[in-house]
Amino acid sequence: MKFIASFLLGASIGAIAALLLAPSSGEELRSNIKTQTDVQAARAREEWQKAVQGLQEQVNKLNREQKQQSAQPVDAEPTV
Secondary structure, eight states, X not given: OHHHHHHHHHHHHHHHHHHHHSOOOHHHHHHHXXXXXXXXXXXXXXXXXXXXXXXXXXXXXXXXXXXXXXXXXXXOOOOO
């Protein structure tokens, strides 16, 4: 998760730096920055959804395993 956030932040900073260093008019630059911001925000939302879905699947798996273990009878203490 931390890797994904770092990657998206780096990509956003790189895209903005590229736009600021490229020769273009102010209006065109603002338009490009808005477009890139929208694209990066959409990517971030997609990655967030994937991470949340993965965590939910892990929680569901752990819940199923816990229920299966709870349903099994507990053996009495072994006799010596």
